[in-house]
Amino acid sequence: MTATANALAQSPSGKTLIVGSEEDYPPFVVGRSIETAGGFTVELWQAAAKESGLNYALRVAPFHQILEEFKAGKIDVLINLAQSQERRQFAEFTVPHVTVNGAIFVRKDDSGIQSEADFSGKSIVVIKADLAHEYAVTRGWQKQLVLVKTAADGFKLLASGKHDAVLIGKLAGMQTMQELQLANVTLLDAPAGFSQKFSFAVRAGESELLARINEGLASTKPSGIYDALYEKWFGLYEAKAVPFRNLLWYAIPLGLVLVGLAGFFFYKRRNERKAVAAALRLASKVFEATTDAIALSDADDRVVIINAAFEKLTGFTAGEMVDLPWVESPFRPVDPIESAKRGEQLLRDGYVTGEVTRFRKDGKELSLWITATRVYDKEGKLANYVRVFSDISALKESQRQLEQLATHDALTDLPNRNLFNDRLNQAISHAQRTDSGLGVFFLDLDHFKYVNDGFGHDVGDALLTTVARELQDHVRKGDTVARVGGDEFAILLTNLKNTAVDAATIARKVQERFSRPLVVGERELTITPSIGISLYPGDGENAARLLTRADAAMYLAKEKGRNGFAFYTSEMSNKAIERVGLEAALRRALQLGQFELHYQPQVLIASGELTGMEALLRWRHPDMGLIPPVQFIPMAEETGLIVAIGEWVLRTACLQIRAWQEAGLPLLTVAVNLSALQLRQAGFVAVVAQILEETGLEPRYLDLEITESMVMGKTEFAVPTLKDLKALGIALTIDDFGTGYSNLGYLKSFPLDQIKIDRSFVQDLPNSNDAASIARAIVSMGHSLGLRVIPEGVETFAQARFLARIGCEHAQGFLYCKPLPAEEFAAWVTARATAITGTCERRVEPEAVT
Structure with a gap:
């Protein structure tokens, strides 16, 4: 939603400023329309604009949208923009009106996140284009991010269990959490690694406008407006947060010095009886609270004062800098010619900004962003030069890394x-x-x-x-x-x-x-x-x-x-074209409903009694017919489509079993195969739980099958995930057992219910001594762990008799029934229940297995 409304303030120039405000970022901004727009920042802007006599039209839109419009020149002022090195390249800021630490919000007792160190593999919600978004990208989490328009949207996603954390400013997060009454969401004690200095912002080069806004902002303090708004919107958090307003107002004179125009002299006019030297001493004290390096020179451009941040950044002390002409100071530029050009621009235009490189005292090169301004007194005479240096070495390194990543x-x-x-x-x-x-x-x-x-x-x-x-x-x-x-x-x-x-x-x-x-x-x-x-x-x-x-x-x-x-x-081109075509068709298959499930029964060997079934995926292509899984499952895993396909299989199987139960068919367990990608998916356990809840299937009727290779050697993630699945009440089976590690020590650590002997060992029974030895070993290992053992691929009576003799009670294979579509399987089950022998039925007579 976007909206625009005209304010009633008067401006001598008559120009109407377009002022951008984001949607719903409480307590700074509340509401998603002009009619409902409010909050600390909106009301502070209204007061400052009135004091400065500025006409404006307020525009409310999602943050990423107003930021792009600001960059494109369609918006003149942003009223709630957090400062950053990147943003200083296209915007100039007033002094911060509030500084807020970043915070991490998670679900209570659910995500396993205690700090940013636990973000690996987690899905993180951020507001699109917010400073938290920029910070997360610099940390390399971009593939884990979920972008939303508003804080409320993000917290609703978190509370629903769909994602693991919200990264946001602390106050906005607390306010949103309380407004939505989210009892299952909590704030972590460990802070996020960023902070937000919220300011009003104008486009780069609009220094006069910035000075007027700073004048109006400064006027809100002695009038009591600022304190009243602070109490109104932040009073709830005052005991918990740093009292920014006290520090803030002492920083306002410094901020007005930094912009170096009318705002500075607004402050000076309020202190005309004080000597300039006293004002500079006060500014020097305030300097110590900022991390930017600041050097103040007199009208002859001889250094008067530097702050502690300047000494820390450059290595030069006040004794080495003060009283020297700036151009003769030891803080030398790497490129003297370029530096001279900037000096000429400062003399000509009164303002210069840009990237520079200078030498530290130890000879190391510093990448810096400079903002230099000439300051005039109330009679219009040149009074001072102000130079502010921000260390952009980390930003430059990030740019270098991005360039490296690009190639x-x-x-x-x-x-x-x-x-x-x-x-x-x-x-x-x-x-x-x-x-x-x-x-x-x-x-x-x-x-x-x-x-x-x-x-x-x-x-x-x-x-x-x-x-x-x-x-x-x-x-x-x-x-x-x-x-x-x-x-x-x-x-x-x-x-x-x-x-x-x-x-x-x-x-x-x-x-x-x-x-x-x-x-x-x-x-x-x-x-x-x-x-x-x-x-x-x-x-x-x-x-x-x-x-x-x-x-x-x-x-x-x-x-x-x-x-x-x-x-x-x-000749190879034709095969490559076929592969590309098959992959494209696979991507459309789920959307077009071309997948179907066939069901193969699991039975008691001795009686042929039906005990469960396995759901097997089939792809029925309109032109290619029924495509066997061996042709498309590897491709689905390579492309990552297996995650969406696997979720469809799980949901469809659960829905089908529940429907059969309601229709009066026997209460049977269904086995569903999982892929490694599904098991490693963040929030997979929650997906399974949600499907069970949506379909109404009791967990005890679901059996999830995994292969040895999916979990062996990865116990650090596999064991907790399997235990969480087991806690839901479902059964767990190791499929294709014997083809991988078959390690007893590993199996003990997993909460399993049964193992399935791979068909490759069954097919040679009972004639192969090697196959028989392996089958006996697997059955012995399974029984020693209290697990049920089910052989797959049983096709002959001889195989069934042998398996029964070595301790297998259950079996699955073509001897009993091939996989059938849902309707045919239901008919087959019904026929068995009414004692009408189906064509698929096979049983081994009890006397044959004694």
């Missing part, structure tokens, strides 16, 4: 896809001029997912860093190695004389290195690459085509058994 991979420090493409384009231009060849490798690590799932992402990241280093060591000097995806690398080979032969030689060299284990921390890991190769000019004459065709060749290398390389051929 380099953050983990490995290799060139990223953008820089690789740039270098490839340059190499193509060079090859055209010199009639030389070049090659492009697209390299993917085989089964890298197993490393992440088995050992965790820290080990996976360390492996990627090691691979990056080894690749650089095993290509030629001048070749480019880049990381272009999760476990994908690209290599640019230039100046190839015998193009295909040279490329194959380098590919073999890379393969030979990766045939030996890599040392990653305390582990030795073996991982192999599949490499696709495209050559210039035969396979393409531009960067995009060469990289795409190398990618297509890489898939051929994988199809041939992995751990190899393949050159691009024209």
